[in-house]
Amino acid sequence: MSKPVKERNLRPVNLDLQTIRFPITAIASILHRVSGVITFVAIGILLWLLSVSLSSPEGFQYASELVGGFFVKFILWGILTALSYHIVGGVRHLIMDLGYFEELESGTQTAKISFAVTVVLSLLAGVMVW
Numbered sequence: 001m002s003k004p005v006k007e008r009n010l011r012p013v014n015l016d017l018q019t020i021r022f023p024i025t026a027i028a029s030i031l032h033r034v035s036g037v038i039t040f041v042a043i044g045i046l047l048w049l050l051s052v053s054l055s056s057p058e059g060f061q062y063a064s065e066l067v068g069g070f071f072v073k074f075i076l077w078g079i080l081t082a083l084s085y086h087i088v089g090g091v092r093h094l095i096m097d098l099g100y101f102e103e104l105e106s107g108t109q110t111a112k113i114s115f116a117v118t119v120v121l122s123l124l125a126g127v128m129v130w
């Protein structure tokens with residue numbers, strides 16, 4: 001039988017955001033959603049850039065100049081980093097959906113591995129963009 005509501009409400013609750021520490025698996029999960037949203041927004045930016053570059057020779061010139069600037073390069077690098085993490089985290093999710101690495105310890109390990117792989121891919125993306 002479940003406990004009375006009054007007794008259940010006695011559980012300690014910590015809502016102080018400055019002392020709450022997320023486990024690495026939670027951070028991996030939140031970042032996967034964030035990177036998915038960034039990837040979604042990026043599709044619009046990249047399709048626009050593609051359409052400008054294909055519109056005319058002048059359009060291609062304009063797109064080339066845009067992509068040559070530091071700020072746009074930085075955005076492109078961010079997009080590639082988010083996409084890298086989303087794919088790596090997505091593959092991790094799919095492997096877990098198959099029933100592997102679902103325990104706390106192994107899940108923590110795969111979260112760390114996916115961060116490490118993303119750092120490498122992000123560095124490679126930086127080399128590619130600059």
Ligand code: HEM
Pocket residue numbers: 032033035036037039040041043086087088089090091093094
């Ligand atoms: C155009 C490319 C993509 C976009 C815009 C995109 C976007 C998203 C977004 C917004 C979510 C979050 C859904 C939620 O948490 O409610 C998501 C989840 C997911 N994505 Fe992607 N995604 C893309 C490509 C990929 C790729 C290439 C993979 C391959 C590994 C992938 C694997 C997953 C998985 C497994 C989930 C579910 C994660 C979960 O269960 O929480 N996605 N995606």
